[in-house]
Structure formats: structure tokens, C-alpha cells
Amino acid sequence: MSQEAYVKKHIENKVATIEFFHPAHNSLPREILAKLATTITEVGKDDKVLVIVLKSGGDRTFCAGASFTELIAINDEQTGEKFFSGFANVINAMRKCPKFIIGRVQGKTVGGGVGLAAAMDYCMATKFAAIKLSELNVGIGPFVVGPAVERKLGVSGMSQIAIDANTFYSPEWAKQKGLYANVYDSTEELDQAIAEFAQNLCQYNPEAVKEMKQMFWRGTENWDELLIERAKISGRLVLSDFTKQKLAKYNQ
Template structure:
């Protein structure tokens, strides 16, 4: 709760000493799905001025309770009660609650942590479903300008699929559907306009290796280990072949796939699977600094950069150049580009509108 309230204070420029916490809203309807919001409810105890996006707010309109059940809402909601010596402003802060994930949003950075450390954050059906929903919700949240994907615990980013559940997939059609979740996540990460940064420590194996490869940027600690060991148990990393081969090429990718050998973080960097390697003790700081830098850039430019990179790599060279010329026109004519250039000449921080 403290983290959520701190985010609220930062978001609306609310002095902490003006807040009285009333507690958690016990709304059973919000707990009917595996991906929910637990609203933190508070009251402003003295007359203060609210701001949003740098602009002062004179009045905050009422927000219906139904919005609290909307999993796309992560940021602060406010409403005002009349008939008091000064306006009493109630607010709620959405805290995302999942069984297998930890999700927070602060200062434009969304942190999504795979939270099954007892099994090295192995992917089961619940985690895949929650991760798919979390990515969709964060993509729709304007307060999340960059997403950091990490693993809980000291041992692993993600050790791949939970093998204990592999034999419980029912019919062939049911098994086919269960395998579709990871494919949808990888496709969503490529398609979404929000940059995704993987923070990798320890083991990143099988589906975990593919999940990291599917991110836009991979920052790994020097103790990280990558590998595709599926062939050792008669399986194949078929879903994750798509991001792996696009990252490292066919020859190096096939060596990983057919041998099942593990590679160090430095080897993974040399292969093109990792963007940057840092000492383990510097991993958190390095990723935080990068994420905050990205969150400070134009969301329009970030989104178009992702779209352009994803599309252009699938085109023939001349077609890619023609396509990128059109994309350059879009970004150059955007409101954010005009604002960025004006801010540069006026020697002030830009005020991005996302348009």
C-alpha cells in the first residue's frame, strides 16, 4: 500500500502530510478474476491544489465505482465531495494483484516480475494467462511508458515451462490451445508500442530464454545463463524459435536448439541475444536508469520506433526504405517532434503530449 500511495502522491503532486489512509476497498467484485485491482482509499485532510501533467486542477469530476473494476485503470482516480469547509478529495490507487506476478507502475515505468521463485519462475498456465493480461492492460495505460520484465528470487529470470504440468494438457486440441498463450505473449510484445526491457539474472532457459529474446532490449547480469535444453527431454523450443532465430541468426540459433548447450551472458551478448551485460550488483541500477531514460522520451517516438523496427525487418531492402521514409514523415510531423525541437531551442525540458 505504501508504494501505491507514494505513486499517487507523485502523480497528482499531493503532499504526503495531507493524506489520511482509510484502507483497502473490500469489493468482492474486483476479486472475481485472476487479474484484479485492489483500490487503496484515502482522504485529503486539508485544502491543497492538485496537478496533473503539470497543470493545476480546480475541480476533479466524480469517478464511478465501476471504473475500479476496470483492469486497464492503474493510475490515480479522484473525486470531490461538496458541503464541507473546504473540498474533501477522495482518491483510490489501483494496486494490481496477481497470483504469479508482481506489477507496479511508477514514474512512467511499469515493473512486471515473474513471481514463482520456488520453481525458478517456471511458466505455468496461470502465469502465462496473467502475463498476457498484464501486458494488454499496461499497453492501454498511458502512465506506463516502458515495461521492465524481471524474475523474482536470486536463482533465475525464468527456467521455462513448468514440466509438471506438461502431462496435464488433455486432448490434442486442448494442448494446442495451451501452447498458444506464449505465442500470443511474444506476438503482443512485438506488436505493442510500449518498449519492453528484460532484466535477466541467473537462468533464462527454454521458454524463459525465448521470453527474454522477445523483449526489445535485454540487460543481463554477468552471471546470467541462457539456453534451450528442450531437446534433452524429447521436446523442441518451437514457439520461441521465432524470437531466438531473429535475434541470433540461423547458424547460432540452430546450435542452441540442437545441442541444448547453455551459453554465458557474455556469449549471449556476442551472439546478439543480449543488449548489454553488467555486473550482478549493478543490474537493478542499470535497468532502472535505462527505463527512466526511455520513460522520459516521447511516447509517440517510442511507439513508432517499435512499429518501424518490427515491420522493416520483414521487408525486402528497397521496400523497407520506402516504408521507413513514410514512417519518418509521420514522426517528423507529430506534435511531439514539434515540441521536442521547440524545447531544444528554448533550452527547456519537452512536454510530451503523445501525439
């Protein structure tokens, strides 16, 4: 019996853990994206929470990016824009959240999943957490997640993985570029490090954290508009004959 997709949160010792899951390698359909954005926003307003850990379920893929099933079903630009706006809303919720968000990347992450990792304030991973921006493979491009990825990797790093859309880049490469703060040999070591780090962060002044977060994200104040504009580009391209044919091949 396959597991149901979910987004759930657990709060303990002032640390909120938000976990998402989808049976298709933790891909992200609209419903999961919407719930993620809402949950991050709600937890950000909770005075009992000082730190947020964002993770996915399962022990293999962190996130496979956009849901291919939903991509294939898009038949008009408005639906396309709405779908890709889901990623925009999650990234903007993370950006505006007044708490530090720690990322737990236990395995490979693709496309929109790289965008999530890039929008973390501090991201930790395992040696299995290779990354790939695969959007160009299906005739789209990492337009919505691009600003978040570029902010972490720089234009050079982002363009390298966006153009080389067939290749998984190693966790070591991602660490050198600044996406991951640390890379661990096992999920157990990762979880222990995150637990200790989160508790250390809870000792900080919440007002100082809020001010620092705003400082780190300076220059992104236009992202509410920018990421929706990018979603429109993806929503248009996903309707192209090229992309429709590519998606059909992947779905065979």
C-alpha cells in the first residue's frame, strides 16, 4: 500500500519540524506546495517557536521537484502560472519567515527541490545529497527557483548547473558553492548535528534573529512580483510542443 502525501509539523523544545512527503520521490504537486507555504507562514508567527527545521519524509530523495503528473495535465497558461506560483509562494514564505530555517537534505534533490534548499537560511546534507537543475531537459528552465539558487551559488554556479541539466553535481560541489554548510556521512549523523545546532540557535535573541534574517535577505523585497513573473514564463513554456513531447516521453 502506497503512502499518502502529507505536510506535517511537530513542535518540541521551541523547534518546529516541518516535514513534507510524496510517494513519487517527494515531488511537489500544487496541494503540497500550498500546504508548505501556509505551514511555514503559520509557524513563523508562533511565539513558542524559535527555530524551524524543514525536511522531507523517507530516507532517499529529498525532493524530485515539480510533479510530472501535474505538469502533463497543464493545458492553459493560467493553470501553468498557478502551478509554478506554488514554488514562488513557498520560497517567499521562507524568505519572509522571521525565524531561521534549517534545511535537512538527506538525499538527491532536483529542480524545485534545489530551490527549496537554496531558500534555507542554513542547509545541512548527507554525502548522498547530489543536486540537479533538470528543467532545461523538458524545455522549461529554473525560472522561479532561479533567484534563490543564484543568491546562494552566484550567477556562475547557478548557470553551470542550469545549462548542464543532465548532470548531478556532488554534495561537495554544493558545499564549496555555499548551498550546504556541512555534509555528513549518514542520515543519523545529519540528524544529530541538526538537533544540536537547532538547540544552540534557540539560545539567541529572537529579535536579533529577526533583524539578521532581514539583513541576509536584503535586496529580495521585489520577489513577490518577480517570482510570479517567472511563474508566468514557465507556465507559457510548459505548453510548448517541445515540452509536451518531452513530458510524454518521461511519462511512458
